[in-house]
Amino acid sequence: MDENRWLTDLKERADQTIFRDVQFTASMEERVRQRVRPRTGWMTGWKKLSLPGVVLIMGLLLWFGLPTKEEGQSAQQEVKAPQQETQIPSLLPGGQIVEADLWKLSPSLSSIYGNQSFSYLGEKPVRIMTDQDGFYEGQTQRVIWLLNGEYAPEVEIAAYNTDGTRLALGSYEVMDPLYDADGHFPSGIVLPEPGKWKLEVRSGGKHLGQVFVEVKKGIAPANRQLVGPIIQQYLETESDQLGWLGKHREINVELLGVEAPDAAKRTVYAWVKITGSNSSALSAPMAFQIVYNGNDYRVTNFKMPEDGSNYQSSLQKLFPPKVLEQINNRSKAK
Known part of the structure; x- marks a missing residue:
């Protein structure tokens, strides 16, 4: 076997060992030729035994000539380190910028004035007293405002949310002092x-103070306690649209939403199930109108979606999007 054929065989063997990822260059090939030529005759007789030794020699030459993985990584780290340091703000610990929470909820506090305890949200010069259950979406919340400092006889209030929506909530005449406040108004x-x-x-057109509150989803506990029994009682005796169910009825009312634009009116959305006499039954979403008549609250009207092809269109007219979503989720769950 000639020298070229032997070198080719040597490279193929190296490619099958730990040196398969090493490129066999022309200079490396020439160095092997120089080592082999003086002993060509001897290698011809013993090439099978000497091949592992030659491969080992090549490996040692390559091993000491190539950088190790750890050295390559450390070199990369040394290069990148200055870039990382330049990205860290020198005035902030750890290089982390912490944004101030400008919309932090106002604290709920209690105080004693004239041997009377009272609770409120916020801090002087503007605080509010309200129901402990807090604010719920779309439902009237009664608030007593406590003011301190200098202010005009009449003030304006407005509400802003984090999306930038602004609601004008009206102008109010400030009344006499209340507790430790210089003035108040409901x-x-x-x-x-x-x-x-x-x-x-x-x-007077100038900012006096503010209170930050959280508005919750769903139905306020006070509204739930108010409208639930009223609707239950109404459905037990309603005869114009539900007379076909008979007088003896088992009723289940699941409240879906309440709109209370003021204290005297409420629109209540519910899913109602009624089992009547003679195996009659009804299961449908309903919208109830509840009004305060001067003495108590009563249901003045209720509506259901139409049957057949008009069901979806009438559903869209009767219920707001948030309630429609709940109705659709119920239908999918069945």
């Missing part, structure tokens, strides 16, 4: 969407 507030809201008081 109001009713309806905030349409859940999330954080800023309630601002302006006096």
Whole structure:
């Protein structure tokens, strides 16, 4: 076997060992030729035994001539380190920029004035007293405002949410002192969407103070306790549209939503199931109108979606999007 054939065989063997990822260059080939030529005759007789030794020699030459993986990584780290250092702000610990929470909810506090304890949200000069259950979307919340400092006889209030929506909530005449406040006034507030809201008081066109509140999803506990029994009682005796169910009825009312634009009116959305006499039954979404008549609250009207091909269109007319979503989820779950 000639020298060229032997070198070719040597490279093929190297490609099958730990040196398969090493490129066999022309200079490396020439160095092997120089080592082999003086012993050509001897190698011809013993080439099978000497091949592993030659491969080992090549490996040692390559091993000491190539950088190790750890050296390559450390070199890369040394190059990248200055770039990382330039990205870290020198004035901030750890290089992390922490944004101030400008919409932090106002604290709920209690105080004693004249041996009387009272609770409120916010800090002077503007605080509010309200129901402990807090604000719920689309439902009137009664609020008593407490003001301190200098202000005009009449002030304006407005609400802002984090999306930039602004609601004008009206102008109010400031009344006499209350507890430790220099003046106060009552109001009713309806905030349409859940999330954080800023309630601002302006006096003479200038900012006086604000309170940050959280508006919750769903139905306020006070409204749930009010409208549930009223609807239950109404459905037990309604005869114009539900007379076919008979007098003896088992009724289940699942409240889906309440709209309370003021204290005197409420629109209530519910899914109603009624089992009547003679195996008659009804299961459908309903919209109820509840009004305060001066003595108590009563259902004045209710509506259901139409049957057949008009069902979907009438459903869209009767119920707002948030309630429609709940109705559709119920249908999918069945």
